[in-house]
Amino acid sequence: MVSEPRGVGRERAVRECDVVVLGGGPAGENAAAYAVAGSDRTATIVEPELVGGECSYWACIPSKVLLHPAAVRGAASALPGVTGLVGDRPLDAAAVLARRDSFIGRPDGSLMPDDSGQVRWARGAGIDVVRGAGRLVGQRTVEVVPAVGDGGATVIEARHAVVLATGSEAALPPTPGLAEARPWTSRDVTAMTEVPGSVAIIGGGVVACEAATWLSALGSEVTMIVRGGALLGGAEPFAGALVADALRQGGPGRKPVRILFGTQAYEAERDAVPAHGPGVPGGAPVTLRVEPSGHGDAGGSAGTVSADEVVVAAGRRPAVRGLGLEAVGLDPRHPPRTDAHMAVPGVAGLYAVGDVTGRAPLTHMGKYQARVCGDVIAARAEGRPVEASRFHADPGHTAVPQVVFTDPQAAWTGLTEARARAAGIDAHSVSVDLGAIAGAALQREGYTGRAQLVVDRARGVLVGATFAGPEVAELLHAATIAVVGEVPLDRLWHAVPAFPTVSEAWLRLLEAAREAGLLAAG
Incomplete structure (x- = not known):
């Protein structure tokens, strides 16, 4: 898929291809596929973890698999003629988790999913996959350090474009003791190996609300710690209010959720927790000391919240650390700015798509940007104009679903x-x-x-x-x-x-x- 490496000393080899994409999530996959579709161009995806990215294994897909049984259970309990068939019986948690594993390709007994199917798709689409951490070392030039093994770094030179598609990572508040308590993030709560008896969730956004829904339906006692006075602060107030009312009420087979509005955790305490994989219980309870956040007239609570696990769902940040942005004159602390073609102004041949841009951290918006980006790269490689509307991803896009x-x-x-x-x-x-x-x-x-x-x-x-x-x-x-x-x-x-x-x-x-x-x- 790429030209044969040529040696540059003992530790590095140089390869060439047309397009290099850093990040193998849905945005990166789409950018690569659109850039080479119907041509003899070559593309390489550089991915340090799993091809398919966060969405496939630890976000969109597993969360919806965990949520749907609760929705079906709720609908059945509200339909005369069906209600009596389900009664107050809880969900079969083991079966729900097993179905999740089947969707994310996690083999029995393994903590990590198997991405071999995604890799086959990529190679079938004419895209090479290189395992390792990639970073910019120059214009249209990427260095890849292998994820495993003792092999040296590889330099890949892109003839047409490098696309940044490294996504985002969970943001952890600087609460004293919280990092040491090894809290769960969205990755852990979707990958949980067993359902905790009790969970404290820090946050009131999308991840927090969805996690509270499936955890309470699977039998956990859930407490949400929300700085503001409402859930889903980005939506119309009535939407968050309806979700909050439903969580608090619980229902057949679903435990009521305790919501502490206007409240923040100021300290966390937990006995020593050994290193563990995604979704593995910490083995000791967590105690959070909470206080009013001072957020408007939201009130607030003071005291302690104890739980088997704490889930931090306090937002995400673009994954720009270690990308080597400084090598091409960009600020390594901030997401790269892009134009309507998803190109980075001032850096020839550099593009960025998805969460790493900081525009709209949603899988479908990242894929939309990637489709535009890939088509732009293809058109420019073939000397075609890119003025048509489909070559522009509106930077001020307001119709984000x-x-x-x-x-x-x-x-x-x-x-x-x-x-x-x-x-x-x-x-x-x-x-x-x-x-x-x-x-x-x-x-x-x-x-x-x-x-x-x-x-x-x-x-x-x-x-x-x-x-x-x-x-x-x-x-x-x-x-x-x-x-x-x-x-x-x-x-x-x-x-x-x-x-x-x-x-x-x-x-x-x-x-x-x-x-x-x-x-x-x-």
Whole structure:
């Protein structure tokens, strides 16, 4: 796949290929595949861990596998004729964990998944895979230190491009004693080898809410320690409130979650914990001393929280450490800035995609950026223009779709009403009770949910949409299309939803917009 190495002394050899991608997650895979598709160009992915990345083994895929049984259990318990079949019986935790292992390719008795299937895909797509830690050592030049073994470093020179796709890493607050307590991160909680009896979760965002959902459904006593006054701070307030209410209430087969708003941990204490692999119990309880965070009027709690495990879900940061950015004149402390082509200005042949850019840390957005990036690299290699829209990943992309797979789900795209107004938009919102929609009410007894659109009154188009309720994720793509396409509300009026489906919410929302005078007077 690459040219044969040529010796440069005893410790380093030099190879050449057309495109080098640092990072083998979904963004890196897509960038490499698009850059060489339908051509004789060569690409090399440099990956120190597993091809497939965080998403495949420790994030998106395993978390959804862990969450879905709880969602099915919740739906069944709310359907007469089915409720009696499931009763109050809990989930079969061992079976749930075994199914997760089958999805991530983790062999029995192993802590690390097997990525051989992903490697076969890469090589089948004409992409070489090199195991090791890669860093820039010059323009379009990468040095790779082997992940294992005693072999020397290899230098790979890229004829066309180097793509940075190293993703992100969990951020650990500087709480005294916390690092020494060896807390779990998102990687551990998705890879857990057994369900802890009790868990303290630091954070109130997407990872924290999803983890609290599956842990409580699998039998853990969960306490969430949240600095702010709400969950899911990036969404419309009603979405976080619905998720918080559901977590606190618990339900058949699911334990109630204790949520401490306006609270922060200021110290952690735990007996000596031996080194262990992802998801392995620490073997000793953790004690967190907590105090009010002083966050607005959120109140707060003081005292101690003890648990078998503590999960830190306090955000992620771009993985730029050790990338050698300084070798090409970039600040090694910050994510590389990119233009609309995902190229790094001022450094010829250097691109960056996915979480490492700090733009939108979501797998689907990283893959979107990677598709653009790969197409740009291919076009430039072939001397073709890159002015068309598909060669531009909007740096200010506001229609970023996000789904939180709690029960109820929360899903949103575009701007919240507050952010739209802060941006100077004459924003007006309309909302409907999803429980009043026939298609939703048919799904389960006591269906609770809400949908909201944010409208730019001056242009008559949507700039944001939020849905909260069971299975609302399937409503989101239509909203994303409407926001990205800037479809006028008057035109959306003619998109007739099928009856009886939850999508009938779109008709009710547009009726609310008409009543508010947001559709053309005619």
